[in-house]
Amino acid sequence: MVDINLHQASENELRVVNQKNLFKSGVFIVLTFLLIILGVYGLTVYYKSSLLGKEQNLIAERDSALKSFDAKSVNDAVDFQYRIENINFNLDNKKNPEDILKAVENYLVKGASLESLSYNSENDKISMRVVADSFRLAANQILSLKKSELFSDIKVVDSSRNLEGQAVFVLDAYFVK
Amino acid sequence: MPFAVIVSMYLIIWHIYPTAFGSGADSISAIRSRIGALEAELSTIKVKKQNVDSLNDFLSSDNELKDAVLKYYSNVRKDEDFIGNINNIAFGEGVYLDDLDIEYGNFNNKTSDPVKLMALKNITAVKTDNADSDLGNSNSLDKSLPNAKIGYVAAKIQGWGDYFQLKNFLISLDKVGLLNNIQSFSIGKDADPNNENGGLKMNAKIGFGYFKSSKDEIANLLMEPALSLNSFDLSEIEKNRELITGNYQPSEVGEIGVTNPFSAN
Numbered sequence: 001m002v003d004i005n006l007h008q009a010s011e012n013e014l015r016v017v018n019q020k021n022l023f024k025s026g027v028f029i030v031l032t033f034l035l036i037i038l039g040v041y042g043l044t045v046y047y048k049s050s051l052l053g054k055e056q057n058l059i060a061e062r063d064s065a066l067k068s069f070d071a072k073s074v075n076d077a078v079d080f081q082y083r084i085e086n087i088n089f090n091l092d093n094k095k096n097p098e099d100i101l102k103a104v105e106n107y108l109v110k111g112a113s114l115e116s117l118s119y120n121s122e123n124d125k126i127s128m129r130v131v132a133d134s135f136r137l138a139a140n141q142i143l144s145l146k147k148s149e150l151f152s153d154i155k156v157v158d159s160s161r162n163l164e165g166q167a168v169f170v171l172d173a174y175f176v177k
Numbered sequence: 178m179p180f181a182v183i184v185s186m187y188l189i190i191w192h193i194y195p196t197a198f199g200s201g202a203d204s205i206s207a208i209r210s211r212i213g214a215l216e217a218e219l220s221t222i223k224v225k226k227q228n229v230d231s232l233n234d235f236l237s238s239d240n241e242l243k244d245a246v247l248k249y250y251s252n253v254r255k256d257e258d259f260i261g262n263i264n265n266i267a268f269g270e271g272v273y274l275d276d277l278d279i280e281y282g283n284f285n286n287k288t289s290d291p292v293k294l295m296a297l298k299n300i301t302a303v304k305t306d307n308a309d310s311d312l313g314n315s316n317s318l319d320k321s322l323p324n325a326k327i328g329y330v331a332a333k334i335q336g337w338g339d340y341f342q343l344k345n346f347l348i349s350l351d352k353v354g355l356l357n358n359i360q361s362f363s364i365g366k367d368a369d370p371n372n373e374n375g376g377l378k379m380n381a382k383i384g385f386g387y388f389k390s391s392k393d394e395i396a397n398l399l400m401e402p403a404l405s406l407n408s409f410d411l412s413e414i415e416k417n418r419e420l421i422t423g424n425y426q427p428s429e430v431g432e433i434g435v436t437n438p439f440s441a442n
Contacts, residue, residue: 044196044197044205048205051209054212058215061219062215068226069226069229071394077229077233077236078391078393078403081232081402087246089298090296090356091420094296094359097348101344118361121358122293124293
């Protein structure tokens with residue numbers, strides 16, 4: 001009987017024990033975790049919806065900015081720039097007839113003369129029908145054009161003698177690109 | 178308790194993780210990326226709008242070089258100017274013209290080359306990234322055939338003169354002050370013994386260019402390099418001012434109105 005503990009726990013002591021059990025219980029932990037998850041979920045949904053709202057506002061602002069352009073003004077500006085670029089391109093790339101005729105004048109051999117001369121921009125070539133006293137001059141003429149370095153290729157298209165016995169030859173000369 | 182665990186896991190696996198860390202279209206990172214792209218696009222559009230305003234201020238101002246450009250590479254076909262100036266030059270150089278035919282042409286991307294025929298650049302269709310925009314229209318004729326915007330009139334001429342007259346005629350024609358390209362010419366002795374014109378016979382074909390104004394949709398134009406400029410670079414035009422102005426003479430109507438249309442008045 002001496003070892004029997006007859007002490008009875010007070011109500012307060014019992015409440016503390018119960019509270020300690022509640023905080024340590026699995027239910028409490030799980031519910032707390034669930035609350036945190038719900039909180040995070042709520043924040044995610046809120047943040048996403050605010051981003052979607054911002055995206056919609058930006059789309060509306062972009063469409064409104066696009067509509068603020070006057071189509072005619074834009075076309076006029078684009079066309080004018082195209083014109084400037086093409087005028088420069090045209091002046092840089094078109095073949096000046098003075099240069100073509102100068103090339104013929106400068107590289108026609110003495111003793112030869114032209115019966116006809118033609119130029120075509122599509123293949124950028126000249127055709128010359130040359131009359132000379134001999135075919136030796138035809139060879140000289142080909143060499144003269146080759147040495148000018150103005151032409152990438154020179155072809156003899158035809159050669160014959162006319163009624164006066166002169167050598168007549170047709171040359172095609174392609175300008176260097 | 179199991180219910181709370183299941184709900185938590187469900188929210189984490191199916192909602193929170195894909196939204197916060199996923200890569201799908203609805204994820205936060207994807208939305209933020211779209212927002213970044215939209216902000217950049219909006220910023221570009223605003224800059225381009227300012228550029229267009231600035232370029233149009235210039236186009237509506239009084240400027241000699243601007244007028245020279247618009248005259249030299251006109252946006253209307255000026256047959257009367259082509260014929261009138263050819264005639265003036267021939268008269269001035271002493272060349273007798275006995276034939277002048279006109280051909281009307283334009284380019285598409287399949288059959289002819291503007292570079293070879295008119296010394297004009299091919300027009301490149303500008304890729305637009307707004308094809309899905311409700312403002313976009315990817316079916317316009319000009320977009321599928323951009324070179325159709327380049328028009329030209331080819332004048333086929335036959336005339337007579339001595340070598341120097343014909344040479345000067347061709348040189349002057351090249352500097353007529355209207356965008357042109359001498360597509361072909363031939364000068365030769367006439368084989369016809371009955372020819373009374375004398376001298377050398379010349380045949381020439383000269384193309385005069387004009388530009389068909391664009392009527393493209395805004396969405397198709399936004400990627401045009403011109404909209405990245407806030408002013409036009411006219412330095413090359415300034416250098417070639419003399420060539421561009423040339424010996425051009427505008428056409429005039431003269432007196433009009435007759436009583437008998439079949440009688441020379």
